[in-house]
Amino acid sequence: MNQSNEKILYTITDEAPRLATYSLLPIVKKFAEAADVVVDTKDISLASRIIANFPDYLTEEQRLPYDLGELGKLVHKPEANIIKLPNISASIPQIKAAVKELQEKGYNIPNFPEKPQTDEEKRIRAAFNIVKGSAANPVLRMGNADRRVPIPVKNYAKSHPHSMGEWTKESKSHVATMNSGDLLHNEIATTITDQTAGNSTIEFVDTSGKKTILKEKLALIPGEIIDASVMSKKALRAFLEEEVKDAKAKDVLFSVHLKATMMKVSDPIIFGHVVSVYFKEVFTKYAETFEQLGINSNNGLAELYTKIKELPPEKQKEITDDINTCYENNPKLAMVDSDNGITNLHVPSKVIIDASMPAAIRMGGKMWGSDGKAYDTKFVIPDSTYAGVFQTTIDYCKEHGAYNPSTMGTVQNIGLMAEKAEEYGSHDKTFEIHGEGIVRVVSETNEILLERPVEDGDFFRMCQAKDLPIQDWVKLAVTRAKATSYPTVFWLDEKRAHDAELIKKIKVYLKDYDTSGLDIKIMNLEKATQNACELIHQGKDTIAVSGNVLRDYLTDLFPILEVGTSAKMLSIVPLMQGGGLFETGAGGSAPKHVQQFIQENHLRWDSLGAFMAIPISLTHFGERMKNQKALILAETLNKAIEQYLDNNKSPSRKVKELDNRGSHFYLAMYWAQALAAQTKDAEMKERFAKLATVLAENELKITNELLAVQGHPVDLHGYYKPDDELATKAMRPSETFNNALNAL
Structure with missing residues (x-):
């Protein structure tokens, strides 16, 4: 008993x-x-x-x-x-x-x-x-994540393959991402020492020297990695304006792919900029009215439609007509629900990159238009940190055609996520900045650990990844590599500041284990994606060892291609x-x-x-x-x-x-x-x-x-x-x- x-x-x-x-x-x-x-x-x-x-x-x-x-x-x-x-x-x-x-x-x-x-x-x-x-x-x-498609599910998918859209080399579908001014390009990182550990402070110092405390008593412990970055509002809006024009010129659907639910501070801000750039004329013309109504572009078009109902009918019609003019002059929007006219820009919670991108790749790189038909698409992923994974997968499918679920291999995942590791644990350390100056992370002894210049409207983000979770992550990766004998790849880029700090630790911690006979490598994201695409195309299996956000993306991307859904994943968190x-x-x-x-x-x-x-x-x-x-x-x-x-x-x-x-x-x-x-x-x-x-x-x-x-x-x-x-x-x-x- x-x-x-x-x-x-x-x-x-x-x-x-x-x-x-x-x-x-x-x-x-x-x-x-x-x-x-x-x-x-x-x-x-x-x-x-x-x-x-x-x-x-x-x-x-x-x-x-x-x-x-x-x-x-x-x-x-x-x-x-x-x-x-x-x-x-x-x-x-x-x-x-x-x-x-x-x-x-x-x-x-x-x-x-x-x-x-x-x-x-x-x-x-x-x-x-x-x-x-x-x-x-x-x-x-x-704890860290051990996620994989269970063998019975994989076997069922092979004997009962789900439908896959057709890929052609002529497909115009592609990922659009920033090449400067985003979180990847602005990132810096460091590892906390005994001397810099303690309660730190995140502060904003404007150009006049005025200091504003953004977060205090932020505990930092020895061995943990911290990073900081900034998304430039100016660079983001310039990028979005260019991509709207380019989508119109190429005659492809325009769609944005974010995770405004998990990245609950940063991605709604990015989403709001996409909405206000696409409907720029409307937000400029009615700025005062929208301010009075409390309309926030971060909440999407659906809220705008709801709140303008407070206005007289003739004013509602005027705004609606101007919105429709934007639709006519700009590229067609990808739809979330064609039957009910719900666009990609209606509600931020419906724009979920880890679900939307794999679904589009499975469909042959297409998304739905307002007429209920599928079209080639510009997939706008503003921050370039992980965008290359999706572009590499698209390039592989253009070259080799759609995968065959009856024969393709599997990509398992070991994900670093314990103790709020990395970006998904950054909500309380992400801030929209009002003014120009510097945001810095200052130690208890008043040493500046990280600092980034900012302009009005930028957002600053700091992340943490503690040392014990990293050790446990490496241990879990080796354990799975031994259990399966699959090629095991750490998806990390030494040119990315945060990843460079991680790689130093991995090389040390791997020495604690007997890895003889195991195939364990470190590859940047594009090479790792290409490697995984090639292996599964040949019917072979591999293990992707990744950080927290990438864990989420990969454990949707490959299962959706392999078995048609990520809902059938086995997800164990020891x-x-x-x-x-x-x-x-x-x-x-x-x-x-x-x-x-x-x-x-x-x-x-x-x-x-x-x-x-x-x-x-x-x-x-x-x-x-x-x-x-x-x-x-x-x-x-x-x-x-x-x-x-x-x-x-x-x-x-x-x-x-x-x-x-x-x-x-x-x-x-x-x-x-x-x-x-x-x-x-x-x-x-x-x-x-x-x-x-x-x-x-x-x-x-x-x-x-x-x-x-x-x-x-x-x-x-x-x-x-x-x-x-x-x-x-x-x-x-x-x-x-x-x-x-x-x-x-």
Whole structure:
């Protein structure tokens, strides 16, 4: 029996993964009971995080504990065992929408203050900043990432290849990126010594000598790498204006690719410049009106359309006509949703580079136009730090044609991300600068560690990567290289300041291991990409060892080409204190899935990522607690997943066909059958034989019950915070299946 309080914690998140949880979690809990494994939940959804951050505004009944904060403490303990589902990386428009929904439900949450003036407004803004962007990941990721496509998924993709668009050498699609003035070209870096460690300060000193403290008490410890850079507003806008003209001249779609959700300070600013450059005449002509209405280009075109509704109809028409003139005079915009006229510039949270670029490459370098047809595209990635990865991949596809999923190899990833490593941990050290002068990082002993000249409107960014996570990252890379014998490449460029510091450390730490017989190299990004493209084209496998942001990009790029989606990735985070965080794939398509579910009661979300995480979590628990039954659950679940894939029980995209709920039923049936067939535990064998028989005998009845509810709208009484009772009823509509589980 499990005498300790240790348990598996399953996260409640947002959108489609949240809806799927209403169906899948009861199954997992019932099976886990047989091994005396407690599966509990922690709610880290956007709505929950907002509620938890404003207790003073709510009644006692409405208040919620800050579950993310509790998990943030747990990941530093060896007993941590967390299954992390995808959650919203909240943009400001999403936060506003969530607040509006909560207010309508009776929660007295304050409005998001765009330009806080009073102390109270500043306090409110600070509370919202805690939930903005990808708030959960940096808190939970106290380990480095081991991400790969599971073998059953890879084998299924080879035998059931997904569609790939055609690439031709004549394709006009290309990446446009800055060659000066951006974060890459302005970056400087250093490694902290015993003498420079301590509480540092980031300060802005303007040309008159006036000093403004941007951040104080920034703890720096010996051995960590810090870097600083600046994005020049002047250079950025000049680049964007040139690329708008060039896209028009080349007759290709114009699209911007950023990550305004994760890079929650820097990328919304870049996005805002793209919007205000493309619609330059409109933002210039109506500058005063937009100021009065509180229109911020950083929030996209959708907010502009909403806010001008406050104006008289004739003024609205005048502005709309001028917007349409910009559309006519400028290149056509890539669309996020052609049917509903949602452009690439409507909402910053819909511009997610790690999802959008691989999808376009998979389509043969094309994106959708407003007429619903696919066209060659200019992919605008302003900062050049990682742009070369995508251009190199495009060049390879132009030369060699589209990949063949039936024969291509795989790119696994070991990613440096522990303790908020690198750019994704830079939000609290990124600042938009107002004025001209110097931003500098100053040590406790008043030594200037880093400094960058800035002009009005530039943004400054500082990043950190601590030494112990770097050591752990190198160790994980060597471990995987030994386990697989795959060529293993550190994707780092010695010409980049930050990478140069990393390379020094890697060369030292690799000496701690016996690497004889292993193929471990360091390559710059373009060479590493070319190498990976060549290997997988030949059907060979490789491991990419990368920094944090590049980890995110690569673990979408290659899986989307290999297996059609990144949602089926196996993502293991061995926490540095001995616990485990098991992530379940990407959630970029989740909003569209919810939209279809609400309209048709058909959820096409594939829970395969969660399926894959559960046996790893059970294995971790079983080994730690010496719980043989938990290990049997894990082993049999892996067999069930293989059967699930072999029998093609993944959700269909079409209504009145198998959906997410049906896929959960089949997983449960196959899992029960595998448990009934195993011979290691007689009690479990007998227990699950009964369930396996009941489910098999009632297969047709259950699937019919699951299909019968489809084709009608569903009201969940909320998008960000659905009514639990209604959602449970909607996601568990088969009484026969529910009764069989309850009998277990």
